Amino acid sequence: xxxxxxxxxxxxxxxxxxxxxxxxxxxxxxxxxxxxxxxxxxxxxxxxxxxxxxxxxxxxxxxxxxxxxxxxxxxxxxxxxxxxxxxxxxxxxxxxxxxxxxxxxxxxxxxxxxxxxxxxxxxxxxxxxxxxxxxxxxxxxxxxxxxxxxxxxxxxxxxxxxxxxxxxxxxxxxxxxxxxxxxxxxxxxxxxxxxxxxxxxxxxxxxxxxxxxxxxxxxxxxxxxxxxxxxxxxxxxxxxxxxxxxxxxxxxxxxxxxxxxxxxxxxxxxxxxxxxxxxxxxxxxxxxxxxxxxxxxxxxxxxxxxxxxxxxxxxxxxxxxxxxxxxxxxxxxxxxxxxxxxxxxxxxxxxxxxxxxx
Amino acid sequence: xxxxxxxxxxxxxxxxxxxxxxxxxxxxxxxxxxxxxxxxxxxxxxxxxxxxxxxxxxxxxxxxxxxxxxxxxxxxxxxxxxxxxxxxxxxxxxxxxxxxxxxxxxxxxxxxxxxxxxxxxxxxxxxxxxxxxxxxxxxxxxxxxxxxxxxxxxxxxxxxxxxxxxxxxxxxxxxxxxxxxxxxxxxxxxxxxxxxxxxxxxxxxxxxxxxxxxxxxxxxxxxxxxxxxxxxxxxxxxxxxxxxxxxxxxxxxxxxxxxxxxxxxxxxxxxxxxxxxxxxxxxxxxxxx
Numbered sequence: 001x002x003x004x005x006x007x008x009x010x011x012x013x014x015x016x017x018x019x020x021x022x023x024x025x026x027x028x029x030x031x032x033x034x035x036x037x038x039x040x041x042x043x044x045x046x047x048x049x050x051x052x053x054x055x056x057x058x059x060x061x062x063x064x065x066x067x068x069x070x071x072x073x074x075x076x077x078x079x080x081x082x083x084x085x086x087x088x089x090x091x092x093x094x095x096x097x098x099x100x101x102x103x104x105x106x107x108x109x110x111x112x113x114x115x116x117x118x119x120x121x122x123x124x125x126x127x128x129x130x131x132x133x134x135x136x137x138x139x140x141x142x143x144x145x146x147x148x149x150x151x152x153x154x155x156x157x158x159x160x161x162x163x164x165x166x167x168x169x170x171x172x173x174x175x176x177x178x179x180x181x182x183x184x185x186x187x188x189x190x191x192x193x194x195x196x197x198x199x200x201x202x203x204x205x206x207x208x209x210x211x212x213x214x215x216x217x218x219x220x221x222x223x224x225x226x227x228x229x230x231x232x233x234x235x236x237x238x239x240x241x242x243x244x245x246x247x248x249x250x251x252x253x254x255x256x257x258x259x260x261x262x263x264x265x266x267x268x269x270x271x272x273x274x275x276x277x278x279x280x281x282x283x284x285x286x287x288x289x290x291x292x293x294x295x296x297x298x299x300x301x302x303x304x305x306x307x308x309x310x311x312x313x314x315x316x317x318x319x320x321x322x323x324x325x326x327x328x329x330x331x332x333x334x335x336x337x338x339x340x341x342x343x344x345x346x347x348x349x350x351x352x353x354x355x356x357x358x
Numbered sequence: 359x360x361x362x363x364x365x366x367x368x369x370x371x372x373x374x375x376x377x378x379x380x381x382x383x384x385x386x387x388x389x390x391x392x393x394x395x396x397x398x399x400x401x402x403x404x405x406x407x408x409x410x411x412x413x414x415x416x417x418x419x420x421x422x423x424x425x426x427x428x429x430x431x432x433x434x435x436x437x438x439x440x441x442x443x444x445x446x447x448x449x450x451x452x453x454x455x456x457x458x459x460x461x462x463x464x465x466x467x468x469x470x471x472x473x474x475x476x477x478x479x480x481x482x483x484x485x486x487x488x489x490x491x492x493x494x495x496x497x498x499x500x501x502x503x504x505x506x507x508x509x510x511x512x513x514x515x516x517x518x519x520x521x522x523x524x525x526x527x528x529x530x531x532x533x534x535x536x537x538x539x540x541x542x543x544x545x546x547x548x549x550x551x552x553x554x555x556x557x558x559x560x561x562x563x564x565x566x567x568x569x570x571x572x573x574x575x576x577x578x579x580x581x582x583x584x585x586x587x588x589x590x591x592x593x594x595x596x597x598x599x600x601x602x603x604x605x606x607x608x609x610x611x612x613x614x615x616x617x618x619x620x621x622x623x624x625x626x627x628x629x630x631x632x633x634x635x636x637x638x639x640x641x642x643x644x645x646x647x
Contacts, residue, residue, distance in 0.1 A: 065546045107548030120539040124561045133557070137548045185547060 013083070014193050014225045015041040015064065015110075020077035022059055022068070022249075024297060031297035033059050033072060035249045041193065046219060046226040048236030048258065050273065051246035052294050057229040058115075060246075061195045063087060064227075065112055066102050081105060081193070107137045108189040115198040117178035121170040127181045128166030134188035153184040156221065157214060176207035180214065187218055194218075196228045200235060212238055233277045237262060245270050248294045248305035256330035266331065266338040268312045304336065312337050386638020392631035396624075400446035409437030411444040411597045420614055430616040432602075433609060438616055442624050444597040450628070452509060452592070453578035456516040457571050463517070464524020465567060469555050471525065472532025472563075483529070486522040494519055494581075502590045512582055512591050520574060524567050531563035565643045572636030576629045583625055599625050 020037045023030035034056045041047050051057045062068050064079055066087060079087040086102045114120035122130060131150040135141070141149070147166075154162035157180040170178055179199060186194055196215070200208040216239065219226060228240055236243060236258065243261045245253045253270045255261035265271040275288040292309040301307060303318040310317070317336055325333045399406065409427070415435030423430045429438035467486075471479040498515040505511045535541060536559070544554045585591030586600030594601055599621035606617025 067542050067545055103548065105548075106546050110546075112543070112546040114539050114543055116539060120543045122540045122544075122558050122562070125558065129557075133544075133549060133553075134547050182543070185543075189548070 012042040013040050014043050014045075014081065015227065016078075016080040016083075017060065017064070018078045018080070020060070020063060020079065021075040022056070022063060023073050023075045024071060026073055030073070030075075032075070032300070033249055033297050034063070035300075037077070037246070037249070037251050039244045039251065039254055041225050041227050043192070044219075044223055044225055045242060046228060046240040047242045047244060048233075048240035049227055049229045049244050049246065050231065050233060050236055052231060054248075054294060054296065055246045056249040057231075057246055058197050061112060061197050061227065061229060064110065064195060065106065066099075081109060107134060107191065109191055110193045110195065111186040111189060111191040112195040112197065113179075113182050113186045113199045116202050117175060117182050117199075118170070118202070120182055121178055123170055126167050126169055127173065127178075128168075131166075131181065131185050131188060134185040137189055149188070150184070153188055154181075156187070156218065157181075157184045158210075159184070174207075175203050176210060179203060179207075179211055183211075183214065183218065187222055187224070190222060191224055193225045193227065196226060196230075198230050201230070201232075208235075215239055233262075233273055245273065248300055249297055250305060250334060251332065252306065252334050254332040264339075266325075266333040267335050268310045268337075268339065269306045271339060272309075272311075304334075383638045383641055385634045386642060389631050389634025389636075389638055392627065393635055396446060396628055396631060397450070399443055400450055403440070403443035403447055407437060407440035407443060409440040411436060411440045412595045420609070423616060429620045430614075432606065432617050433614075438602075438620050441597040441602060442599070442620050445599045445602060445621060446624065446628070448592055448596055448598055449579060449582055449600075452512060452582055453575050456513050456520075456578050456582075457574050459513070459517040460519075460521040460574070461524055461567060461571055463521040464526075465528050465560065465564075467521065468525040468528025468530075468567075469532050469559055469563065472529040473536050473551075473555060473559065475533075479529075482525075486525055489519060489522050492519075498585060498590060507590055508593050512585060516578060516581060520577070523570060523574070527566050527570055528563050531566055532559055535559050535562045569636060569640045569643060572632055572639055576632045576636070579625065579628055579632070 017040075018038050020034055021032055022034040023032050025031075037056070037060060039047070039049075049057050049060065059068070059072065062072075063074065064087065068074070074087065078085055084101065086099060086105065121127065128147075128150060131153060132143070132146045135146045135149045135153070136143075150166065151162045154165060159165050159177065159180050165173075165177075170181070173181065179202075182199070199215075200211050203211060212235065215226070215228075218224070226240070228236065230236060240258050243253070243255045243258045244251055245267065247269050253261070253265065253267035261270065262274060265274055269290075272288070272290045276290060278287055279285070290309050295301060295305050295308070301318060303316075303320060304310070304313075304322045307313045307317040314337060322334055322336055325335060325338055403411075407428075413436070415431070417435060418427075418431050419433050419435040421427050421431040421435075427437050427439065429442065432438055432441070467482060471482050494515075497519065498511075501511050501515050501518075505514065541554065541558065544558050549558075582591055583598070583600035583603075586598045587604045589601070589604070591600060592598040602621040603618050606614070606621070609617050
């Protein structure tokens, strides 16, 4: 449960995902790709959405955009954009069709940037046309105006000689340039929310840094909120204000204050993730890893999905359902034995009391 | 969700453009050369032959090839060279024009079916199966009885049948392209479905259809010649290779081979040229992945 107000009541909320459960196929035994996932993105906020491969991060974005694969169904839950429901389960349990409202919002209210710029651009159309397409989507402007706007956008995302580049095909551009083109197209409609699906993963590290700087620039320029999916906590630390950690389709920890989360993670999984991020100042230390791998949706255990890999695991972790624990209204932790609750293990974490919410 | 950490994009899509084709693509060069000569001869037919292809001249019937009559004359005394050239005009024009309508229909149907899927796709594709299952010449003969012979009948008959092949090819390609990320990107960009189909999917699935169109013209030439041979196609006295062969075969036994041989050679040469062009185009237009 989100603790920061009920869905539709948070005036500043841009995106509210409430109890979203996605299943692979239909029926009672269908494996859950996402299990009761809730989070909120407020205006101007950049939320990092972190998890391992297969944790359901990208599926969450696809659900918001209404582009789930045909085999994935919305079993329950709601997705609200500025308090207005855009995705919901169809009454007969069929996959939710794209509502007319969502179709309207695509590009102008919400837009999305994909992981692989090399396959997310049409290979046989010039990048100029693809940006112009996105520009003209917003209001039926003339070709000439749209072209001028496209040039402005290319300038905004740091493409040099935009006039020349307008006529280039995607294969003529480098990976970083292609991602800039994607970003230009994504921001063309002045969206209030940009969903980013690991947009820097396919880029090399120096280009990655440039693109992250560009995201900060674009965000300041447009005052748009970001939902930034990645498996790289370092990227989140550079770009985001808040953090949601996903593991095996469940929200493990949700924090409004990213700094606090990094300094003092409550969930053992968040802590393990942070410890397995390389630290430039302590290169002599061997990088910690989390042994094992995340359970697939098909064979998720009854209790905590992280139990098998957790070094704080106790008997009750494997038995019943795990409650969501909160610290104030800014934190949600899905754990029976979080750090900072009474016994501060390893003495690393400030033992601020955590309380059971329900 | 793939966690690709490749520093450079792993998938590189590029459209090979016909640069340096001349050295690498013999089929295309030879095919275009032969086809170019045939088309040039067909266009220049009235200037190249001083003999009228239609007007009979019984006094000069069944002459052997000579300086005056390059391929000899037929049983009505008409110049065979002139008739073969003029035959190229009617046969090639019809064969090429008859590719356009099936191409357009097949493209539209294929893209729609491939993108929409579901019951619409199932119904349309079953209709396509029925069309394929129906014997082509039976269909044409019944059409001839309903509409009468002639160019339009051939055109309608070919269109009614050959859109299916285009639809199948384009549908299969569309089903692949539909699931690529750039189509998702278009969708989440709010681009309308008709625009996605026309501007983003169509250019990506055209290649295969264009390559097929080349072999389709070959088949059309065959169909037109065959129909005319049976007297169901181009109406005499308009010169046409099929009718020429049909008229000439009764003189084969008497040793007048030219009446049949020259139009037959024209059919073979044209088909060969078109097939070579098709083969060459397949190499040039292939999108390397």
